[in-house]
Amino acid sequence: MKIVRKVQVKNAMGLHTRPATTIVKLLQNCPCDVTFTHKQDTVNAKSILSLLMLAATKNSKITIVVEGDEADVTMNKLVQAFENQFGE
Amino acid sequence: MQVSVEEMTLYGTPICRGIAIGKPFILNRDDFKILEVNIPLNQIQREIVRYRHALQRSKQDIKRLQKQLEIEAASEGILILEAQLEMLQDPLLTEQIEKEVHESRKNVEFVLQQALLHYQQRFQAVEDPFFTERFKDLQDLTRRVFSYLHESGNFSLSHVPPHSIVCAEELTASDAASAHTYCVGAFITATGGATTHAAIVAKSKGIPYLTNVNLDQIKEQKPESLIVDGRLGKLIINPSAETLVSYAKLQDQIMHQTKNLKQMARWPAQTFDGYSIRLSANLDMVTEIDFIQEMGGQGIGLFRSEYIFLPKNEIPSEEEQYQVYVSIAKQMHDQPVVIRTFDLGGDKAVLHHHFFHERSPFLGCRATRFLLKEKSLFKTQLRAILRASLQGNISILFPMISTLSELQEAKRLLEESRQELKLFHPLRVGCMIEVPSAALIADHFAKECDFLSIGTNDLVQYALAVDRSDHALNEFYEPSDPSVMRLIKLITTEANKMHIPVSVCGEIASDPRFTALLLGLGIQELSVAPRYLPLIKNAIRHTSIVEAVQLAEKTLKLTTAREVLQLLMETYHKNVPTDMFYNHTLPH
Numbered sequence: 001m002k003i004v005r006k007v008q009v010k011n012a013m014g015l016h017t018r019p020a021t022t023i024v025k026l027l028q029n030c031p032c033d034v035t036f037t038h039k040q041d042t043v044n045a046k047s048i049l050s051l052l053m054l055a056a057t058k059n060s061k062i063t064i065v066v067e068g069d070e071a072d073v074t075m076n077k078l079v080q081a082f083e084n085q086f087g088e
Numbered sequence: 089m090q091v092s093v094e095e096m097t098l099y100g101t102p103i104c105r106g107i108a109i110g111k112p113f114i115l116n117r118d119d120f121k122i123l124e125v126n127i128p129l130n131q132i133q134r135e136i137v138r139y140r141h142a143l144q145r146s147k148q149d150i151k152r153l154q155k156q157l158e159i160e161a162a163s164e165g166i167l168i169l170e171a172q173l174e175m176l177q178d179p180l181l182t183e184q185i186e187k188e189v190h191e192s193r194k195n196v197e198f199v200l201q202q203a204l205l206h207y208q209q210r211f212q213a214v215e216d217p218f219f220t221e222r223f224k225d226l227q228d229l230t231r232r233v234f235s236y237l238h239e240s241g242n243f244s245l246s247h248v249p250p251h252s253i254v255c256a257e258e259l260t261a262s263d264a265a266s267a268h269t270y271c272v273g274a275f276i277t278a279t280g281g282a283t284t285h286a287a288i289v290a291k292s293k294g295i296p297y298l299t300n301v302n303l304d305q306i307k308e309q310k311p312e313s314l315i316v317d318g319r320l321g322k323l324i325i326n327p328s329a330e331t332l333v334s335y336a337k338l339q340d341q342i343m344h345q346t347k348n349l350k351q352m353a354r355w356p357a358q359t360f361d362g363y364s365i366r367l368s369a370n371l372d373m374v375t376e377i378d379f380i381q382e383m384g385g386q387g388i389g390l391f392r393s394e395y396i397f398l399p400k401n402e403i404p405s406e407e408e409q410y411q412v413y414v415s416i417a418k419q420m421h422d423q424p425v426v427i428r429t430f431d432l433g434g435d436k437a438v439l440h441h442h443f444f445h446e447r448s449p450f451l452g453c454r455a456t457r458f459l460l461k462e463k464s465l466f467k468t469q470l471r472a473i474l475r476a477s478l479q480g481n482i483s484i485l486f487p488m489i490s491t492l493s494e495l496q497e498a499k500r501l502l503e504e505s506r507q508e509l510k511l512f513h514p515l516r517v518g519c520m521i522e523v524p525s526a527a528l529i530a531d532h533f534a535k536e537c538d539f540l541s542i543g544t545n546d547l548v549q550y551a552l553a554v555d556r557s558d559h560a561l562n563e564f565y566e567p568s569d570p571s572v573m574r575l576i577k578l579i580t581t582e583a584n585k586m587h588i589p590v591s592v593c594g595e596i597a598s599d600p601r602f603t604a605l606l607l608g609l610g611i612q613e614l615s616v617a618p619r620y621l622p623l624i625k626n627a628i629r630h631t632s633i634v635e636a637v638q639l640a641e642k643t644l645k646l647t648t649a650r651e652v653l654q655l656l657m658e659t660y661h662k663n664v665p666t667d668m669f670y671n672h673t674l675p676h
Contacts, residue, residue: 016218017171017225024174048174049181049207052222055214 001071005064007082014057019086024048026077032068034078045078093311093326098301100276101563102321103287105669106296107339108273109315109332110251112306115263125195135189139196142236147176149232172229180207197237204230245272253314255303264289265373274316276301276323291598292372292617298323319669342668349622353384357625359607363633366613367625368424370593374412377419380618384625387423389615390485390541390593391416393469394430403465409472417480426518426541426615427473428485429466429498431455455488460497470505474515483516485541490523492532499536522546522594527575534586541615542579544594548572566649567596573609573643573652580610591615600627601653601660601670607633608640623669630663 009015027034027046034045038060043050045064056062062082066075127135150169157165175181180203188199204226211223238260245254245267254267255276264275264286274296280286290297296318305325306314315324315335324331357367368389369380380388396404396412404412417425432454459466473484486498499517506512519536521527522543533540544567549555551571554564566572576592583590591613596602598620604627606614616624639659646652661671 013218014216017222018167021167021171021174024178044179047178047180048171049178049226052219053207053210053214055216055219057216 002067003071003075005075005079007062007079009056009058009060011085011088012058020048020051022086030074032066032071032074035065037063095328096325098323100298100301100321100323102318103299104291104295104297105318107317107335107342108296109335110253110273112314113248113252113254115254115256124198127193127195135196136186142233143176145236146232172225175229253316255306259286269293278303294619345668349626352622352625357628359628359631359633361632368615369618370615374416376618383618383621385621388425389591389613391427393427394432406468406472409469410475413472413476414479417482422481424481426483426485428487429469431487432458456486456494456498467501467505470502471509474505474509474511477515483518485518485520487520488522489519490525495519495536521579524551527579530579530582534583534588539589540583541591541593544592544596568652569649570646576609584610589613600624601656603627604631604636604639604659605643605656608636
């Protein structure tokens with residue numbers, strides 16, 4: 001199963017250390033391949049360094065691609081995390 | 089075309105004697121790009137293991153830091169560490185690096201450094217300074233990983249070109265251990281004491297070593313050639329043709345002398361008037377045993393057992409220790425082997441940070457003090473030694489004892505281990521006297537021990553209140569100080585009353601200028617770095633016990649370290665005029 005969704009970064013500081021840590025932790029035991037695309041860059045969302053190197057500031061648009069078993073579950077978790085601004 | 093450059097002489101503190109002529113190799117720890125090494129195919133897996141190990145240890149460090157911050161309730165800090173922990177598991181730092189090591193067949197330090205440079209560029213390309221700053225977290229983290237890699241990396245100095253004069257800010261014991269004598273001609277450092285473990289290792293390999301040298305000139309000029317005179321503490325930059333010729337000649341003569349002295353191995357360690365002493369060797373690495381026998385060592389006077397940690401940086405199990413001890417005893421046949429229990433702490437960074445962090449390790453919890461706290465570690469070793477001593481002539485030696493109750497407690501644990509193992513065979517127990525408090529009550533110690541061993545390196549530093557790792561204090565570190573002579577005299581007098589032998593195993597035992605004096609002070613055994621066995625035996629054979637006793641009496645009346653050293657040098661020069669190694673005038 002492959003799902004594609006677009007989300008917007010709502011955090012004031014953008015996708016910085018705390019959100020990036022949250023995302024990586026959230027995907028820790030996830031069997032799916034997950035990528036984030038911001039502008040022209042597509043990176044592995046399980047790599048905190050790659051997420052930080054995206055340098056996604058507030059209001060950046062990110063395309064999430066989840067591919068694998070129960071991709072919908074993973075996608076929902078991610079979208080929710082973006083929605084509630086990673087608990088900040 | 090010949091560029092004319094001027095010859096220039098710098099002075100440093102000599103640590104290990106010898107002459108070297110070679111090219112400077114600047115070891116710069118701040119940037120690791122200097123080390124690009126091709127790894128043979130069969131060693132690749134080892135690189136990967138080393139890397140995983142370094143990541144694992146970094147992770148442990150960060151987790152410990154996190155706990156500390158939790159106590160201090162520093163939540164921002166915890167978050168940063170949390171991110172660093174994630175970075176350690178990041179596929180870019182794990183799978184990717186391993187893949188590149190496999191593909192490039194380069195050492196992991198180099199691969200990691202290249203990756204880091206690449207990420208630095210990417211982070212810097214970001215416009216938002218907030219994200220650019222995040223590179224610092226990565227940098228901070230990798231610095232930690234590098235330091236662990238460095239500890240395990242035994243090729244840091246093993247791949248330098250032949251005849252390199254290695255110039256570094258400071259040297260670690262593992263640097264010195266990794267150096268091949270055919271590649272590294274000499275060491276020059278800006279800081280580091282004469283009795284640090286790096287120095288001991290360099291000395292045991294016979295690599296000339298100068299410290300307290302201002303490296304700026306070498307770094308700026310990048311001279312084509314250097315001459316190191318480890319006898320005088322002299323460093324010649326851009327030597328002239330004449331200087332080169334005369335030093336090449338001297339180097340040749342010294343090589344000749346060393347070769348001739350090797351013939352000594354067959355002769356007894358006896359003064360010319362027939363007084364015999366036991367001349368044994370200090371052992372760091374088990375692989376040196378052949379060399380010790382070749383050099384005529386009559387036993388192992390000091391096995392620095394903590395060196396078993398060095399290669400793996402892990403606590404060896406009882407069985408592993410037992411195997412090591414038995415193999416040493418067997419290889420030495422029936423000659424005595426003295427196993428000193430672990431001397432951890434002090435400047436042995438090995439495992440040190442696993443257990444404690446201290447500001448002043450030399451005056452802190454080290455050696456027996458440490459073992460008495462870590463009872464299970466101590467008893468594991470005691471059991472291994474007890475079992476091994478059934479297989480050979482093994483004695484046990486407790487280091488850094490400062491009070492009698494410490495010795496009694498150590499002996500009690502030994503007794504406990506005996507009960508547990510039901511092993512009640514005789515085993516000689518000795519105590520190192522390296523703290524003045526112990527020297528002053530040597531009579532009490534003599535009653536509790538089968539032998540005493542004086543560790544002069546520590547005795548000097550504690551008696552003179554000179555931290556031997558502090559380079560700024562090097563000029564105050566004087567083994568020939570009259571106070572040290574009196575302490576030695578005190579120990580031998582009390583031990584002789586109890587009819588137990590005293591040995592010396594510090595650096596001065598390996599210095600032939602001290603040999604006659606030590607015999608005269610009543611020392612019956614010298615334990616020296618293997619390389620120096622022939623030189624010391626030669627010194628013993630060129631003195632008489634009568635002269636030695638007179639020399640000791642004369643020395644005990646002198647008032648300054650310099651006077652003592654002057655007298656010792658004169659005496660040695662008179663007795664062994666042919667030695668090119670130690671016969672020269674005092675510098676400055």
